[in-house]
Amino acid sequence: MSLGLDDVIAAETVLSHVDGEAGRLIIRGHDLETLAGRASYEQVAALLWTGFAPDSGEGTAAALGRARVAAFGLVAPVLQGAGDLTPVEVLRLLLAALPDASPVPGHHLVTGAMPVFAAAAIRRSQGQGPVAPDAALGQAADFLRMVRGRPATPAEVSALDTYLVTVVDHGLNASTFAARVVAATAAGMVSSVVAGLCALKGPLHGGAPGPVLDMLDAIGSADRAADWLAAALDRGERLMGFGHRVYRVRDPRADVLKAVAAGLRGGANRIRLAEAVEQAALDVLATRKRSRPLQTNVEFYTALVLEALGLPRAAFTPVFAVGRVAGWAAHVLEQEQTGRLIRPQSRYVGPMPRQAA
Incomplete structure (x- = not known):
């Protein structure tokens, strides 16, 4: 079963x-x-x-x-x-x-x-x-x-x-x-x-883009990303925008939306912070969750796109x-x-x- x-x-x-x-x-x-x-x-x-x-x-x-x-x-x-x-x-x-x-x-x-x-x-x-x-x-x-x-x-x-x-x-x-x-x-x-x-x-289905922005808010700057993410995992929390029920590798939709996000507001958005957080998250997940591949999913860069469009x-x-x-x-x-x-x-x-x- x-x-x-x-x-x-x-x-x-x-x-x-x-x-x-x-x-x-x-x-x-x-x-x-x-x-x-x-x-x-x-x-x-x-x-x-x-x-x-x-x-x-x-x-x-x-x-x-x-x-x-x-x-x-x-x-x-x-x-x-x-x-x-x-x-x-x-x-x-x-x-x-x-x-x-x-x-x-x-x-x-x-x-x-x-x-x-x-x-x-x-x-x-x-x-x-x-x-x-x-x-x-x-x-x-x-x-x-x-x-x-x-x-x-x-x-x-x-x-x-x-x-x-x-x-x-x-x-x-x-x-x-x-x-x-x-x-x-x-x-x-x-x-x-x-x-x-x-x-x-x-x-549990389609509700993570908002919490991705909450996570970026809490991290604040790229230099705080690694420590913040490690502490979140220590507390038993999920890293929003990472992992998928089906994908065992990177969600193909993530790269499409990453390119879209980078072009909005002339790049004057949180794309650089998001890229730094993404890399730090992938690094810490690769170390701490070795038994289960957890890659970037569609919701991570969805959050950046919708925020840059001014949507609440x-x-x-x-x-x-x-x-x-x-x-x-x-x-x-x-x-x-x-x-x-x-x-x-x-x-x-x-x-x-x-x-x-």
């Missing part, structure tokens, strides 16, 4: 493959490095959806722009009852308000709605009202504009677009598996994507969802084609009833 379902094959997919031994991520037949920074988020979403949904004929970018506009009508009435919810909780509430019956195809609806809802949730946490989408823009450009209330620079749009592509899909991770389990019940696209977001909300730490999980939603939608479409309910077995280890004499 494999606790946590390690190495258990639960689905066959054409969407993505994570090779943890080689440090390779394949997205629909393409290495991640050939897509990130070269193909737009809309192009990669279309690649994932090819063969699972009919072509609308208007192009993916236009379809998602139209879906963003359709979703915005839900924002104001739903936010009235949001109370003291955090940004990710507000995002969950807004997604749950999407109708199952919509003239907008489900994969377009959830993917277009995610940046609208995430931006509204972020602005609400800052005491600001929502900004209406611009259907003529791409996902990355419109998201930044809706968060800030003003257009982003081309460099910022390119950086966010690359990030969204980098996290668009990643095998059968916890949130994707949750989405597929719900899709297998024929519950529909919206319910499946809400399930994916609920799994992503957990701090409480927004990091919603921004992750803005990227991952196209992958969730693709897996839902793929799962729906199988028509098979996901129903694993468990092994009972509790007490048995006493036999009658």
Whole structure:
């Protein structure tokens, strides 16, 4: 038996493959490095959806722009009852308000709605009202504009677009598996994507970029890195941004995002501190954790990218969802084609009833 379902094959997919031994991520037949920074988020979403949904004929970018506009009508009435919810909780509430019956195809609806809802949730946490989408823009450009209330620079749009592509899909991770389990019940696209977001909300899946910045704050300067990291390990703490459930070598997404981070703010960000902390962490982990390879993961440089874009730490999980939603939608479409309910077995280890004499 494999606790946590390690190495258990639960689905066959054409969407993505994570090779943890080689440090390779394949997205629909393409290495991640050939897509990130070269193909737009809309192009990669279309690649994932090819063969699972009919072509609308208007192009993916236009379809998602139209879906963003359709979703915005839900924002104001739903936010009235949001109370003291955090940004990710507000995002969950807004997604749950999407109708199952919509003239907008489900994969377009959830993917277009995610940046609208995430931006509204972020602005609400800052005491600001929502900004209406611009259907003529791409996902990355419109998201930044809706968060800030003003257009982003081309460099910022390119950086966010690359990030969204980098996290668009990643095998059968916890949130994707949750989405597929719900899709297998024929519950529909919206319910499946809400399930994916609920799994992503957990701090063990997608929740480390914010704590990476907390760690950099605490270290403060490169000369303190080695001692601080060693002391953290002495206290039994995890070093945030290092280690991965699947990768046994460096996460290929880390280098993509490191290059993106280095170019933001003209390099006038914390990239030099981050590089020093990364090297010190790899050195101390190689010495102290010899039995388990712990390399840099996607969340380490994600933190630098999102910080340089001026996004608050409480927004990091919603921004992750803005990227991952196209992958969730693709897996839902793929799962729906199988028509098979996901129903694993468990092994009972509790007490048995006493036999009658």
